[in-house]
Amino acid sequence: MTQPLPESKPKKAVVYQVFTRLFGNKVTTNKPWGTIEENGVGKFNDFTDKALSEIKKLGVTHIWYTGVPHHDVIRDYTKYGISNDDPDVVKGRAGSPYAVKDYYNVNPDLAVNPAKRLQEFEALVKRTHANGLKVIIDIVPNHIARNYHSLSNPKGVKDFGANDDTSVEYKRDNNFYYIPGKAFEVPTSDSYKPLNGEKNPLIDGKFKEFPAKWTGNGSRLAKPDINDWYETVKVNYGIKPDGSKDFPELPEGFDKKDFKAHYEFWQGKDVPNSWKKFRDIALYWIAKGVDGFRYDMAEMVPYEFWSYMNSAIKMQDSDAFLLAEVYNPKEYRNYIKLGLMDYLYDKVETYDLLKAVIHGQTLPDPLSDIQSNMTDIEHHMLHFLDNHDEQRLASPAFAGTPEKGKPLMVISATISTSPTMIYFGQEVGEPGNEDAGFGKPTRTSIFDYIGVPHHQRWMNGGKFDGGQLSESEKALRDFYARLLNFTINSSAMMGKYQEIQTVNRNETKEYDPGLYSFVRWDNKEKLIVIANCSWVTTSHVDLIVPEDVIQKWNLNDGDYKVTDQLYNHETSTLEVKDGRGIIKVKIKPSESFIFKL
Structure with missing residues (x-):
């Protein structure tokens, strides 16, 4: 008789965000506003099996x-049939990844042969999967480039705005909002x-668009402000x-229903045209092997649109990893x-x-309330300390040194069941000085052709062995790998x-204000975490x-050996007496311990 396979246990996910254009760039010139020829650019092909295996x-x-x-x-790129983009409505030289021009193809900068750029990306997806990793890419649903024009639309798919009635500010099935009569x-x-x-030749302070459309951040001015997202x-x-709202709303109780029920609800419903366009875009990339989206x-x-699209995605791939930028x-x-x-x-x-906390503006104690208040959704709240939008963890504007960021990273990665995300270069202390x-400095630019010095030292000319670190x-990267x-x-x-x-905090003498401690456990492991910020x-x-x-751990009075799980060289004893435990700990500045019983 065949025995059923044991169910796989859920485990933490760890997301490695990499700015694709910068990852494989070996050029170290770093001239402000430099061209590809001057500053270089990375390619899909730079993600070799060796690079991917080291990331894994x-x-x-x-x-x-x-x-x-x-x-x-x-x-x-006109020889590939791609129109030139107007610098008057492009940020930087390499352009913002959040001003998408063609959702059915990929950035030609990233291909060795731009004519084969989609095939090179498809090969990267297969190579990533072969190395035991899953693939996430961006979808930017709120806004698109002012000059959106797809060369790669599947048969029957029309560009955004192709069928819009531009004589009115709003119509439900228009893809854009308009400012009628104004350029x-x-x-x-x-x-x-x-x-x-x-x-x-294209810089003349003009961009032909009549009538004007609302700008990506919601500006309704025909001439948006320079700080608006005017390129979108x-x-x-x-x-x-x-x-x-000009669309069907979810019935009461759908917050407790699964994606299959959501999918069924939307069948036969009359929804805005933009909903269908973005659903089809997402399913196009899922069909190419992409495992999820940011x-x-x-x-x-x-959120009704998200119910519509995400349920359709989950029907195709129930394990799809769907990560959203939400700040409210x-x-x-x-x-x-x-x-x-x-x-x-x-x-x-x-x-x-x-x-x-690391700026000395508050104690770490409110972390407890944050976790308590999000008990029902803590698994869904992805943790990070570095990404393309934020100041680099190692920068003077944040932790100041990568070592000072280590206790923050231990807390962030171990306090909840949520996924952890790191940004390429974080693991070798990239400060974003360029x-x-x-x-500008403190963030690694997403708008320019640039090298990432600390990361380039790990890349070591394409060997991906950390040879120049x-x-x-090296010790910092080892810390990240261990954690x-x-x-x-x-x-x-x-x-x-x-x-x-x-x-x-209330009862322990010498409990420094920068310390934070908590426990994690299941029926197999019991952990005591302390970090010194x-x-x-x-x-x-x-x-x-x-x-x-x-009591929850069912421990009797007595002594129990505990061993740090980061480096395995620090041991101590949990002394349980009269039902209360004590561990004697000596913890240095920026040090952390994950003690396992």
Whole structure:
């Protein structure tokens, strides 16, 4: 008789965000506003089996290839049938990945042979899968490039806006909002000139668009402000200009229903044209082997649309990884439970709090309340300390050194069951020091051709062996590999959490203000985590494991050996007496321990 296979246990996911254009670039010139010839550019083919296997060894489960869809670039690809993009409505020289020009193809900069760019990406997807990793790419649903024009539409698919009635501001099945009777005007600024003022035949302060469309961030001006997302136009999802909804709404109780019920609900419903367009775009990429999406500014799009699209995606791939950029905590549950998002950015709570802690602006104690308040959705709140939008963790504007970021990383990666994300170069201490042109220091530019120095030292000319890293950079990468691999292999990381911060803050002598502690456990593992966010104080602490935890762990009075799981060289003893536990801990500045019973 055949025995049924044991069910696979869920485990932590770790997302490695990589800015695809920058990853494989070996050129170190780094001239502000430099061209491809001057500053270089990475390609899909730079993600070799060796590169991918080394990323996998870091403890990664998913790669988010950022900037893959074909967006505006200032480079002549006309011999491939691609129109030139107007610098008056492009940010930087390499262009913003969030001004997509063709959703059915990929950025020609990323291909060795731009004529075969889609095939080169498809090969990358297969290579990534062969190395045991899953693929995530961007979908930017709220806005597209002003000059959107697809060369690659499948048969029967028309471009956004092709059938719009441009005589009115709003019509439900228009793809855009219009400013009837007015032409678009390029925004002006005394402090900014396209391409830093260099001559270009298309730079004339004009861009032909009549009537003008609403700008991506919602500006309704024919001449948007220079700080608006003027290079993009807002997509219409059936939200009227007064904010009311012009589409079917989900019935009561759908926050408790699965994707199959959501999918069934939308069958036969009359929905706005933009909904269908983006659903078809997503399913196109799923069919090419993409395993999930990161949705840009998802909260600017109604969650009913997400129910419609995400349920369709899940019907094709129930394991698809759907990550959304949402910053309004009041809307988290709507986008998770009604919009069917798997994960949202935990930016405005966990990330912002940890940044404030390392700046000395607050104690880490409020982390406990954050976790408590999100008990029902904590698994869905993706944790990160670095990404393309944020200041680099190692930059002077954030932690100041990569070492000071280590305790933040331990807390972020181990406090909940949620996925962890790191940004390429974070694991070797990349500080984002380059003035790239449009992009400025503390962030690695997403608008320019630039090299990423610390990452390039790990890349070592394409060997991907860390051969040029300093000893401290090697040690940092080793720390990340140890931490991330622990999180994806520890069953307790998918188990229960309880803070032990309050009792230690109130009762433990010498409990430094920079310390934070908690426990994680399941029926296989029991973990005690303590991190020292202070970079100046070594603490000698009798760490309390309170009575209720000892009871939940079914521990009798006695001594229990505990061993640190990061480096396995630090051992201590959990002394349980009268139902309360004590561990004597000496913890250095920026040090952390994950003690396993």
